[in-house]
Amino acid sequence: MEDVARLAGVSRALVSIVYRDAPGASEATRARVLAAGNELGYRPDHRARLLGRTRTRLLGVTFDVQAPFHGDLVEALYLAAETAGYDLALSAVAPSRDESRAVQSLLDYRCEALVLLGPQLAHSALTVLADSHPVIVVGRKVRAAGVDVVRTDDTAGSRLAVEHLLSLGHSRILHIDGAKFPGAAERRTGYRAAMRKAGLTPLVETGGRTEADGADAAKNFLNDSPPVTAVTIFNDRAATGFLDTIRQSSVEVPGDLSVVGYDNTTIAGLSHIGLTTIAQNTTALAELTTQRAIARLTTNSTPTEEVVTPHLVSRATTAPPARSHR
Amino acid sequence: MEDVARLAGVSRALVSIVYRDAPGASEATRARVLAAGNELGYRPDHRARLLGRTRTRLLGVTFDVQAPFHGDLVEALYLAAETAGYDLALSAVAPSRDESRAVQSLLDYRCEALVLLGPQLAHSALTVLADSHPVIVVGRKVRAAGVDVVRTDDTAGSRLAVEHLLSLGHSRILHIDGAKFPGAAERRTGYRAAMRKAGLTPLVETGGRTEADGADAAKNFLNDSPPVTAVTIFNDRAATGFLDTIRQSSVEVPGDLSVVGYDNTTIAGLSHIGLTTIAQNTTALAELTTQRAIARLTTNSTPTEEVVTPHLVSRATTAPPARSHR
DNA sequence: AACTATTACTAGAGCGCTCTAGTCACGAGC
DNA sequence: GCTCGTGACTAGAGCGCTCTAGTAATAGTT
Numbered sequence: 001m002e003d004v005a006r007l008a009g010v011s012r013a014l015v016s017i018v019y020r021d022a023p024g025a026s027e028a029t030r031a032r033v034l035a036a037g038n039e040l041g042y043r044p045d046h047r048a049r050l051l052g053r054t055r056t057r058l059l060g061v062t063f064d065v066q067a068p069f070h071g072d073l074v075e076a077l078y079l080a081a082e083t084a085g086y087d088l089a090l091s092a093v094a095p096s097r098d099e100s101r102a103v104q105s106l107l108d109y110r111c112e113a114l115v116l117l118g119p120q121l122a123h124s125a126l127t128v129l130a131d132s133h134p135v136i137v138v139g140r141k142v143r144a145a146g147v148d149v150v151r152t153d154d155t156a157g158s159r160l161a162v163e164h165l166l167s168l169g170h171s172r173i174l175h176i177d178g179a180k181f182p183g184a185a186e187r188r189t190g191y192r193a194a195m196r197k198a199g200l201t202p203l204v205e206t207g208g209r210t211e212a213d214g215a216d217a218a219k220n221f222l223n224d225s226p227p228v229t230a231v232t233i234f235n236d237r238a239a240t241g242f243l244d245t246i247r248q249s250s251v252e253v254p255g256d257l258s259v260v261g262y263d264n265t266t267i268a269g270l271s272h273i274g275l276t277t278i279a280q281n282t283t284a285l286a287e288l289t290t291q292r293a294i295a296r297l298t299t300n301s302t303p304t305e306e307v308v309t310p311h312l313v314s315r316a317t318t319a320p321p322a323r324s325h326r
Numbered sequence: 327m328e329d330v331a332r333l334a335g336v337s338r339a340l341v342s343i344v345y346r347d348a349p350g351a352s353e354a355t356r357a358r359v360l361a362a363g364n365e366l367g368y369r370p371d372h373r374a375r376l377l378g379r380t381r382t383r384l385l386g387v388t389f390d391v392q393a394p395f396h397g398d399l400v401e402a403l404y405l406a407a408e409t410a411g412y413d414l415a416l417s418a419v420a421p422s423r424d425e426s427r428a429v430q431s432l433l434d435y436r437c438e439a440l441v442l443l444g445p446q447l448a449h450s451a452l453t454v455l456a457d458s459h460p461v462i463v464v465g466r467k468v469r470a471a472g473v474d475v476v477r478t479d480d481t482a483g484s485r486l487a488v489e490h491l492l493s494l495g496h497s498r499i500l501h502i503d504g505a506k507f508p509g510a511a512e513r514r515t516g517y518r519a520a521m522r523k524a525g526l527t528p529l530v531e532t533g534g535r536t537e538a539d540g541a542d543a544a545k546n547f548l549n550d551s552p553p554v555t556a557v558t559i560f561n562d563r564a565a566t567g568f569l570d571t572i573r574q575s576s577v578e579v580p581g582d583l584s585v586v587g588y589d590n591t592t593i594a595g596l597s598h599i600g601l602t603t604i605a606q607n608t609t610a611l612a613e614l615t616t617q618r619a620i621a622r623l624t625t626n627s628t629p630t631e632e633v634v635t636p637h638l639v640s641r642a643t644t645a646p647p648a649r650s651h652r
Numbered sequence: 653a654a655c656t657a658t659t660a661c662t663a664g665a666g667c668g669c670t671c672t673a674g675t676c677a678c679g680a681g682c
Numbered sequence: 683g684c685t686c687g688t689g690a691c692t693a694g695a696g697c698g699c700t701c702t703a704g705t706a707a708t709a710g711t712t
Contacts, residue, residue, distance in 0.1 A: 001698065012663095012698090013661075013663075022700095045698050046435045047699085053700050078422070092400055096401055108369055247573055272538070343670095378697055
């Protein structure tokens with residue numbers, strides 16, 4: 001920085017002004033400083049920059065390194081944060097690295113706010129964190145004090161799935177749930193409500209969130225062969241596992257059985273899977289997340305719960321029920 | 327820090343010593359300082375820490391947010407880096423965020439070394455980076471000047487796949503390659519070499535790295551129905567796409583067709599997929615990567631190429647060829 | 653001509669640590 | 683009794699920025 005200042009014939013402060021795009025420098029010198037900087041290959045030291053200023057404008061994000069949906073969200077968050085003039089610090093959650101570890105490392109970097117993607121942390125832990133920092137939980141409905149929540153309206157999402165199937169003519173619809181994972185309860189509720197509203201009896205089987213969980217559910221399904229013509233499944237990962245197993249049996253999809261997933265991850269859209277699914281609006285989720293974080297940081301806004309409406313993406317795994325099953 | 331020092335009745339420097347676990351403090355005061363720190367909830371500011379010290383001990387890692395194999399590697403890297411006393415900074419690569427962006431942001435944080443997972447950067451770009459920092463490329467064979475490479479012996483991996491199939495009695499084996507992606511050339515070469523060594527004629531079809539690429543290859547395969555009894559595929563993602571499509575046809579796996587993938591990602595091991603695959607040793611890759619980074623940083627070691635031996639994981643997608651095909 | 657505003661710029665403190673160069677006390681060695 | 687070494691501790695500069703307060707010069711007002 002010193003060198004750039006010298007080369008451009010200005011003070012260090014002026015260089016700082018130019019590189020921050022702050023007012024207080026004429027166009028001429030601005031150009032001169034940037035030219036000097038380029039010549040010397042100068043790039044401001046991000047750490048020092050953060051140290052010096054009162055606000056770090058750093059958003060800490062924890063994500064599951066194995067969840068494709070988190071990948072989509074992270075990408076959207078980069079975009080949203082950048083346009084708002086904030087920076088992202090990533091911290092991965094993995095089997096050998098739990099969430100509290102991930103969060104601690106973010107705090108050590110003095111992130112101003114914590115964005116937790118589908119966290120499994122206990123309510124108490126969330127409350128403790130929220131004491132000292134704005135905490136934005138994404139994709140999980142929590143009622144922890146002082147915590148912002150940005151999530152998809154999962155109840156509505158499940159309802160959409162059921163309504164789609166109803167409109168195709170199905171009436172015997174099974175739901176394979178996500179056990180205790182974030183969002184599972186709401187998706188179960190939405191399914192039940194939509195079924196009752198249609199005068200039908202809900203039927204729920206326990207599932208999970210991974211492909212293996214979906215495959216297990218499929219095995220049970222093939223064993224029990226319940227009299228259903230359609231299935232809504234907790235998420236796309238479980239749905240692909242389910243599909244994969246079902247397709248190895250004599251049951252045809254969507255001929256004998258329609259299947260609806262949830263999340264609209266990249267994998268659902270692949271032509272050979274062609275999974276009908278409920279799309280979460282990652283862009284909206286990401287934008288609301290950064291908006292909330294910034295509101296909490298810059299105004300005395302109190303935590304809110306933002307709910308984003310999902311929509312259905314119809315692909316190849318749903319069709320009217322076969323005649324024999326009607 | 328000031329407060330902790332005051333409470334413990336020592337100087338700030340002493341607090342620093344204690345928190346760095348550096349020599350120069352008696353056990354008694356060490357305990358006193360830590361107690362004071364705990365009471366005040368003190369955690370050293372990571373940014374300031376990095377600024378003050380000459381070495382940042384920060385390893386920058388770029389990874390693809392959608393590649394499950396990268397997820398596995400990142401997890402292993404956290405472990406390896408931590409035991410070596412280094413810290414990790416993650417920067418995601420995504421469709422809307424290219425590698426040079428990801429790398430720049432790491433440099434702004436003054437990472438000491440760059441770890442690039444399966445980078446697609448041009449040789450020239452790598453060389454430029456390597457001019458100013460140790461660069462460790464993981465999982466791609468590059469011959470760029472000054473760049474360390476840590477990778478799996480992909481030629482050997484492909485050979486393992488072919489030998490496994492040969493030992494089961496196959497002789498008509500097709501390879502669906504990974505086009506221009508990292509590792510594709512070596513895997514193709516290994517396949518060809520193993521086939522020739524067995525006196526057989528290599529047969530290669532163009533594939534890719536995603537599930538969709540694998541599914542496309544499967545469609546072509548079903549159209550052309552080449553006279554083969556086994557297929558080795560570039561990676562697990564493509565292999566699952568391939569399998570998924572094949573399983574919807576009348577072709578039985580492994581009855582009519584054996585399939586071998588590559589990477590041993592979590593998904594390959596799922597019971598319903600049961601993909602026979604070539605396992606890369608992520609732990610070894612991660613350890614060698616940090617070792618190399620540290621060697622480059624602390625000694626005047628010149629770049630090397632470290633090659634890790636893969637092994638075959640036999641699951642349910644391979645079996646002896648059906649009689650009709652022999 | 654004397655005043656205030658505004659623009660362009662600079663000096664220097666401060667962010668929260670680390671680290672070098674010390675000081676001080678105490679015991680060992682001759 | 684003197685030096686020397688060692689372990690425990692401290693003072694204060696420095697890391698590379700930002701930011702407040704201030705100066706100098708020019709323009710606008712009455």
